Amino acid sequence: MPSKTGYRAVDDSSQHSENTIEEHAEGIQLENSHFSKQAAAAQAIPSNLQLFNSNQQTRKLFLSQSIRWIGTLIFVAFMLATLKVYHDKDNFSHDQKYAFNTIVTACSLGLGLNFFEAFKDIAKVLRWRILANKRHSVREIDLIISIENLTTVFELAWECRKQILILLACFSWIAQAAVAVIGLSYSVDSGTDYRGVYTQPGTVNASDLSCYYNNNACPVEPEVPQIVAHTYGDISQSDRCCQYKELSDVLNSDKNCAYYCNRTPGQEEFAYRFTETNPEDFSRTYPLFTNRVVTASYDQCYQYDVNQTSGKKVDDDNGDRAAYNWSYSNGTISGNITIPTEYSAIDSTTYIYRGLEVPQNETENACGPQYQPQTVFQCPITISSVSNTTLESQTISNGMAKLAAASIGLQGRSVNQANGRIWTQYQLYPYGSRWEIHNLPINIVGSRMAEFALGSLASMAIRNPTVQSHGAVPILGFHLTVQWEFTLALCASILIVHFLLFAAAVYTSRLVIIKDDSNLSTARLLRPLVDHLGGQGTLIGGKDLSKAMEDNGVKGLVYGPREDPGAGGRILDISDRVMPRRTLARWRHPDGIYL
Template identity: 25%
Template sequence: MAAEASANYSPIPTRDEENGANEGRGEAHEDVQNDVQNPPHDAETTNVPIIEISPPPSPPSPPTRVNTDNSDNISVAQTLSQSGTRPVEQPPNHKRYSNLSVWKERIYNSVAPSLHEIMELGYSDHSTSREYRHHKQRNRLLRLTIGEWINTLALCVGYFSILYAYSKKDTISVPQRRVFNALTTGVSLLLGVNLAASLRSYAKLLRWRMLAACYRPLETFDLVMGCDSLMNVIKLLWKAQNQKRKFLPSRTQILCVLWLLVHLAVTILVGIIGLNYNLDTSADYVLTQKGSTSIVDLNSLSTGDYSADLAAVQQWGIRGEVTTPLDQGYDVEEQQSYYSSFEGHTRYYFQDQNADDPDRVIISSRYIESLASCQDYTVSRGQYGNLSYIIYNNGKKDVNQSLPATPGPGGLLFISKLNPTCGDRCVEFHTFQAATSPDSNDNGDGDEDEDEDNFDGDLDDGGVGTYFICNNTVPQVQDDYNKLTSEYLTEDMVGRMLAGAIGWSDNPPTADGKEEYAVYTNSSEMSFPEALGPGDVADLISSFTMGAISFMDNSPAMYRKTVISKEQPIAAQVLNVTWRYAGTILAVIPFIHFCTLVAVILWANKAIIKDDSHLAIAKAYHTLLRELGDRGCLLRGDEIVSVLGNPPVAYGWQASGEYDRAMHVDVFHNLTTRTEKPFAEGWYDGNGKTNGITTSTGTANNTGLRGSFGQRYRDVDAADYF
């Protein structure tokens, strides 16, 4: 090979040879001109015009290069000292460059780590020399890799933002759920693809440093060259065994394990993000759509037996005592609750159910109200509720009022008028609260003074009874937003039944069938530990009615009817995120990526990084593979390794005396040709002689296979030196 390479170069001719050659070429040129200008004339061609033909230009002579004996012994110090010398430039071409093309070229140069020279307008496009500088390549590596890390950071922040935004929603509808699933799936895929692409590009950068670290068998060298594939990394983990210590891993195997763990870590972290959030069914909110809705049918309270219906309404009210009155400023109504002013005005919003799924309940915009008011009068006789009559003063005179029953001390008697005069949906009440007995309520003079301040009564015997005249009205069902149809309305008779609920009972009517009464003793479920005012009694009447309606609406014993509504409740979903783990994972992924980025930049920059194109890599293998010549065009990679004998090879550089001392990078398989030092800064082009440096006599120096280097050749292995 050395002989073939030397045949391509000719010695520099002496001055005499140049003159002789020029004279010879001059005589030949004159002969050609004479032959062209004085062609032989023929009688038949006398009328043909004579055309002068210029002689063809002389072919350019091949460039000559000087090979001296000293060119084989160039030191690194000499190379570095002359690294600033620029190779002889060819004459600039006259191609015009636009500002846009210049900026495009500069942008490309700034992000391509393998481009070791920024092209200039005055420099020839056909120059093969490139300049290598550590800091320039490091800056390009940073610009190349930082963009991928920024993508990872942006995707993690976007993932976090999606989870945070949807976790703050009270309900997530079906379309919103589909958008959420699409966003999270898309971000997860992009994050996984970006991380895989980043690690793949990092492997392409790291391989040149690994290949330059030491000599290794060609089979292992080829696996390192393709280490961007995880399959090749696994093969390399098996092939790069420690030849000296069978039971200890080699450095190459350790790096392979670390690289596989990084891939596994980022893949698992991206995958388990989805395990830290769930779309659960909301227990507090529902969504609505048009469909079959189940609503309470208050008209079903009227069965035709009026007395029995009134007693049933009172029983609903007693069971409704378990309901909870809410202040009117309360945000959301709960089940078995209603709004109250605590002065006689209550409101209940109906809670509709999904006809197919009773567990799906929605608070509708339909409501029903109860409006009660009372006037109080002081009882002067019979105030303890142990007489069949009482005497109270109505502000003008004393009135003797007979009682259908005696409530007893501290008891409460409600008398409901069956024929009220206050309205179609109104009931009038006469209510008597008896005073507690002196024995059970005698706490001294101080208590008597306090009762006197509160009720302005005559406390000679220690108790005060109060007589109230009240009325309660239950208006028609109303809606905050929609106009109601007849299927949502209630009958007036049902309204009266609900308005007088606290005064109905299963006792027979009195006063010639015009009144009904109900007695609530102080020991019953409705106990009254203290004297009541008119507002308290009005609130008691209104709350009793609204408690009955609220309990009916949430009781399976109450009849319901199905209507077609635009507000059919359906299940709503809510996003629950375990932020302790999800947030940690989304922070760890960019951290791992950044640490890998820094390690790649610091370690890979110690070698010249070539372009990833197949042409550039083929150029790196050219010197090694030209030993095959024209043979083996269909050989597989393992067959090429077998034909070449699996020699130890390494990626490195070599000082050269040719082309104005431009250095050379190549794949070396001779231990004496590669410079065993870090890559030197300067201009690189080279002469392509890597299997022994060619001397001026055309012989190859192959002493590297003998002596101490030969011993190293036998012992060298990638597993031992890397």
């Protein structure tokens, strides 16, 4: 007895008996009618009949899948926009991190669900194409119908491992992994140093610039700050000095440099950029670099030729005949200078501070505010005012600037004489010392003096205690690192794969009838198959049911239309009496009315 399943239909090009048409179409005359007339009369078709129009099915599927693809595009675009915005933030706060995680999680979840549902929809379409193409076993039919369930995909791939089309449909699910892999293309890293901070208004710690501190206090004895200033300048040679050409290079630098050096011949200059720190950052690990800068440079240096025959042994400051007095001249200016023998050595350099007062109070040998001459080569050293200050505590006094400018020749020594203390001091730098200038050009002489002065100030600012003021507080934050090439490639692959599958589904809908995916509709289509078991097998699973039916000789099943003389029209069926799609006219399921 012929099976009667699915929709039953009457082909518009078929000739049927008048009785058959009256029985199933309630008197509708279909003989020799054109299909365009069917569309006009579609509303007159009884509810137990269904008009199939491949173009209408394609348009409906195109609309639904277009919405899915646009949804994927929106989620991908929103994901990329979020990554771009937070990546450009450089560093962001804890609250912004939570907001980022929330947005990205929502995007990933939405993209994943939309992509997953799109795959399910496409799988539901493609399965009918696969079922219609060739004959299958009962087990294959069962697995193909369930292809939208990921758990059955691997079973189907194994069962149909020699069928390329089915394997491709199975492996297309792997594209969903791209959504999860996006999370591996970026990372939110915690800040650990000055490069990982964001700022907010509050109380900050800034260097106390009022004096050269010693033991966390401003020294009372005048000798102590001189010793400290010299020591700080001397140890600065071990600090990192970053190169610059313009002062804007210093302000725009993202490097943590002790100070900055411009060694362009004839333009030598040295700069220090002040920092502020979070009061909780006791080790100053993540300072904020301000726009306040102090510089040290030299003006025109004068070089004098020493009369080698003029040296006379004279008393030093202690009254001992342990010094030599030398005369010098450059053709315009002449003078003489006394150097104790203890501060003389072969191929060495002796820096001399000739002031009568301590450097902070010197006026006779000062050339104006923050300006101090030095000798053997006579080089005026200029310490600039601190730029962009807003508070008095951010400035360096003239006295501090003079002390730094003279620091290369200081040792904190004075001599008591009848008319008071004399602060003339000497510093000897032997051959090989960084500050030794034997046979160097005159511009290098001035450069070394300026660098020593700036290094003294920089070391002082770094090592002095701090004072608190209102400012931008640096706080360790988070930074988004994105592997853009990988991220863009993944997002592009998601969109391209979705579009290709979408296009394949739309094309497929032109060739085969896409059944409704409801359980009742599918059960109606499969009922003739399970009828082979009679009333048995109500509890066993699909694999055992398939085996039982195959044992009963059920095989070579195809999905598609067939004529059912008993029903008097065309029906949809899955049976061995259905012909594969490629044996049909135009390799497609025909339009028309199905029973």
